[in-house]
Amino acid sequence: xxxxxxxxxxxSGVSGTRLKSFIERVERLTEEKDAxxxxxxxxxxxxxxxxxxxxxxxxxxxxLKMDTESRREAEELLDVYKVAVGLA
Amino acid sequence: xxxxxxxxxxxSGVSGTRLKSFIERVERLTEEKDAxxxxxxxxxxxxxxxxxxxxxxxxxxxxLKMDTESRREAEELLDVYKVAVGLA
Amino acid sequence: xxxxxxxxxxxSGVSGTRLKSFIERVERLTEEKDAxxxxxxxxxxxxxxxxxxxxxxxxxxxxLKMDTESRREAEELLDVYKVAVGLA
Amino acid sequence: xxxxxxxxxxxSGVSGTRLKSFIERVERLTEEKDAxxxxxxxxxxxxxxxxxxxxxxxxxxxxLKMDTESRREAEELLDVYKVAVGLA
DNA sequence: TGCATATTACACACCC
DNA sequence: GGGTGTGTAATATGCA
Numbered sequence: 001x002x003x004x005x006x007x008x009x010x011x012s013g014v015s016g017t018r019l020k021s022f023i024e025r026v027e028r029l030t031e032e033k034d035a036x037x038x039x040x041x042x043x044x045x046x047x048x049x050x051x052x053x054x055x056x057x058x059x060x061x062x063x064l065k066m067d068t069e070s071r072r073e074a075e076e077l078l079d080v081y082k083v084a085v086g087l088a
Numbered sequence: 089x090x091x092x093x094x095x096x097x098x099x100s101g102v103s104g105t106r107l108k109s110f111i112e113r114v115e116r117l118t119e120e121k122d123a124x125x126x127x128x129x130x131x132x133x134x135x136x137x138x139x140x141x142x143x144x145x146x147x148x149x150x151x152l153k154m155d156t157e158s159r160r161e162a163e164e165l166l167d168v169y170k171v172a173v174g175l176a
Numbered sequence: 177x178x179x180x181x182x183x184x185x186x187x188s189g190v191s192g193t194r195l196k197s198f199i200e201r202v203e204r205l206t207e208e209k210d211a212x213x214x215x216x217x218x219x220x221x222x223x224x225x226x227x228x229x230x231x232x233x234x235x236x237x238x239x240l241k242m243d244t245e246s247r248r249e250a251e252e253l254l255d256v257y258k259v260a261v262g263l264a
Numbered sequence: 265x266x267x268x269x270x271x272x273x274x275x276s277g278v279s280g281t282r283l284k285s286f287i288e289r290v291e292r293l294t295e296e297k298d299a300x301x302x303x304x305x306x307x308x309x310x311x312x313x314x315x316x317x318x319x320x321x322x323x324x325x326x327x328l329k330m331d332t333e334s335r336r337e338a339e340e341l342l343d344v345y346k347v348a349v350g351l352a
Numbered sequence: 353t354g355c356a357t358a359t360t361a362c363a364c365a366c367c368c
Numbered sequence: 369g370g371g372t373g374t375g376t377a378a379t380a381t382g383c384a
Contacts, residue, residue: 043113063253198311206300220286226282228286
């Protein structure tokens with residue numbers, strides 16, 4: 001490890017508190033994220049229960065997401081171009 | 089494929105609407121999930137900015153999560169036992 | 177490990193030879209793959225040398241690849257649909 | 265951005281052609297690279313099919329590669345020294 | 353040295 | 369319920 005780790009080694013206890021705070025924020029966000037993953041699983045479960053094919057559904061979702069990302073990337077590329085030609 | 093696929097092939101259009109609804113729910117939940125993943129990255133970014141080692145932090149979070157899950161599983165097992173012996 | 181590992185433990189030496197053969201094939205392919213990665217780096221290097229912005233180039237390549245994959249995925253999805261409706 | 269970008273902004277079209285050429289070379293090399301990655305996956309697949317543990321195999325390949333690179337680096341260092349002392 | 357990307361490892365979900 | 373394949377997260381590398 002080549003970090004300076006200002007907190008650890010500082011025996012004031014302040015940085016331990018700070019680290020703990022960061023960790024707790026991550027834990028909290030992770031819990032919410034896992035809950036959403038669970039929700040998603042449930043939606044697929046419902047769809048499957050009424051006869052839809054989840055593999056196909058997942059492919060559709062993936063494609064939609066890829067489209068969205070392509071569009072976003074294309075816009076970013078445009079911005080890069082603008083900078084390149086001195087328009088931004 | 090041994091799915092009944094009630095929607096596909098049903099030309100009433102009703103199931104298409106239903107499929108669309110499921111897809112949109114998944115998309116929405118996925119967006120929220122990705123946003124949380126982004127938030128988590130940001131927390132690690134902040135921590136890194138003040139000198140903490142994020143790889144180590146990730147290990148800690150993982151350990152804490154394992155503990156949490158172990159505890160939860162132990163509790164679930166206890167519940168099962170309670171039911172088994174007529175205590176719940 | 178819950179593999180049967182038929183080769184290891186068999187002291188005939190035959191499976192050791194077979195394992196070695198697999199490993200060598202992987203090594204050979206990996207070398208070729210790394211050489212291509214090197215070639216790609218060189219192309220970017222040439223482009224940079226004549227004044228192109230490689231970050232932009234990388235974005236373009238990425239977008240083109242995403243398009244290609246979208247098309248391929250869309251075709252695969254179509255196939256899945258065909259199966260789903262009993263056309264294939 | 266502090267690149268000169270000779271091509272962009274040059275409306276002769278020549279640099280556009282040149283850029284295109286670079287892009288295509290990268291795409292072609294990338295395709296070959298991806299094909300090799302696929303081949304490697306297939307080799308692991310074959311090995312797995314006859315009972316080998318691929319995770320272990322990957323570790324071995326990694327170790328062998330490290331050895332190879334260490335050796336190569338040692339040789340390169342030797343060359344540097346040779347030059348330094350006038351032996352090459 | 354910090355960031356972006358490429359690869360590798362893991363975990364979940366599906367099928368048998 | 370076990371194995372397989374896919375998708376996602378973490379790590380390692382290489383560039384600016």
